[in-house]
Amino acid sequence: MNRVITPETPAEVTDRELVVRCRAGDEAAFDALVLRHRERAFNIAYSLLLNHEDATEVAQDAFVKVYRSISEFRGDCEFTTWLYQIVVNLARNKRRWWMRRGRKMTVSMDCPVETTDGEMTAQVAAATDPPDAEVARAEFVRTLEERIAGLPTRYREVLLLRNVEDMSYEQIAVVLGCSVGTVKSRIARAREALRQAMAGEL
């Protein structure tokens, strides 16, 4: 089989088509799905685990699970919804796994990141010669990131899914396995908690 692995899978090829090809045994289609969604899967995992290593493992495991159970995916929701569902569940399991061992989930901006060149520190990209407004905004986002990390996970995950992944309440409800009403009220409470945590910064 001629495997074509390119990150730039044509955008016109939909997830649904890739899934169909993947179920038919097209390995390249699976690779295309991984390349297309790895960042989002990793981001969700990271937002829940706040740990680069664990997030990587969870995101990879999520794709392994996708590969193994692609035949069970009935296509009654978006592929991304299904993928995020898997990621969220695996991340929750991982969280529980760590909590049982008494490990505190802490934010670490400079935890080592494994790259092809060895371990290096993850750093927030900074624009060169930023204007004052940009500096202030970067500072605001950095503070916000810290405060979000202090929120309960159930708040953090809905905020991330809503504003980072730009998912609808209905999609979030599917991913989290709860009702739309729960999503709505939870997002409202999460924002209220974050608003109070950011008091003086807004």
Place this chain on the structure above:
Amino acid sequence: MHCPQIQTELSAYVDGELPPSIRAEVEAHIEGCPHCQEHLAELRRLAEGVAALPKPQPAPQFLAAVRRKIAHGETPEQKNWIDLLFRPVWMKVPIEAVALAAILVVAAVLVTPPRRNTALQTLAMNRKESTPAERAAAPANAPARSPAQPVPIVLNAPVKAKEEAVQNGPLVAREESAAAKALQQRARESGVRTFAPPISAPARADARANGREALTAGGGIAGAGDTGGGVVSHDFGVPTFGLAVPVSGIVRYGERQPVETIVVEAKDSSTVLVHAGMVANSLGGKVETFKRAGGAVQSFFVELPTENVTAFKAQFANQLVSPSRLIRGTGAAVDRFSAPASSASAAAGTLTEERKPQLGDQPSRQTTAAATASSGAVEVPFVREEKTAPPDVAKQTAAPNKQQFDLGGSPLTPPSVPQRPLEPEEPLPAAASSTTVLEIQVVTPGR
């Protein structure tokens, strides 16, 4: 809507998730409410800030790692077995408590002796099942029937003393089955000499003691025995893993109670056993041996098809080799449920002195009404050897025995079975309805 209500909807408003009607209402309110305008602005800044959060990039070789995991057959659930070891305490404790309870239950089932209904346990059941009302009534009965009541003939004082001791004794003694009381009392009223069987007093006392042990130590042993003094329905013992309440001395004849006892005098009981075994075998029967607790009398059982009993007795008697000789038992046709007065009389006349200490000393622990009733006939030889009973004692006691059985109205233990501390060597299988059980006693001569 007022501000608090509006503010609960503002979050969904920011996300564009409000239905049009509420959305219009919210917008109308915000127009004229600076406070809610400020709140909305904060929420928007928050949402934008969250959307602008830095997105950490996955490690390079992400796809290769996924492929490697797939190739190695890893599954995300692989570590789950480890989780079992590290559950939080709030989960661990209940799980382990349940597991421990389950283990204990299984262990209890494994080590608890199966149902073994002996006379002793029947006593225990009697005691357990008697209601408070019955217990209250019991003391009232006791003085009415015994020492104050004139007993026509008292054959020997120690016997009566023992009986009184029993009757005035602990509650358990008075809880002996109603049938037993009725039988004794009826016998007295009819003016017939009734012997408080010498065995029965210590036996009952003994049984009481053991019965308490059974009650306290024998938890879990349930008996299905009757409480009214009829036939004790015995299950035959199943191996009890050494945890059964000790019941030595209890004859667990159960429903295989021998209908007749054949007494043979022989030097070597094993010869008689082999002989009986051969005869029984030829007639479709079999022999069950018992280990005796002590004493010279050996005893075993022969189970036969009922129609072959007569043939067995004839062949067995004919083929006895001298010096073995038959003392009694093969002549009379025996009704299973009636008292064979003739055999009792015969026994009274022929039993040797050696039987006395066995009968008198052995603590026979049969405590049911059947035992009490039957012991009257059984103890005749003993009484006679004491030289306190007139020669016609046996015949006179045989009659009340019959009467007692009629009174009981249920198939009682045949009185010809002496109660001995027989210990079944192995459990007898349940008898088929068409078989009859004989007991063969071997008395060693010259002692």
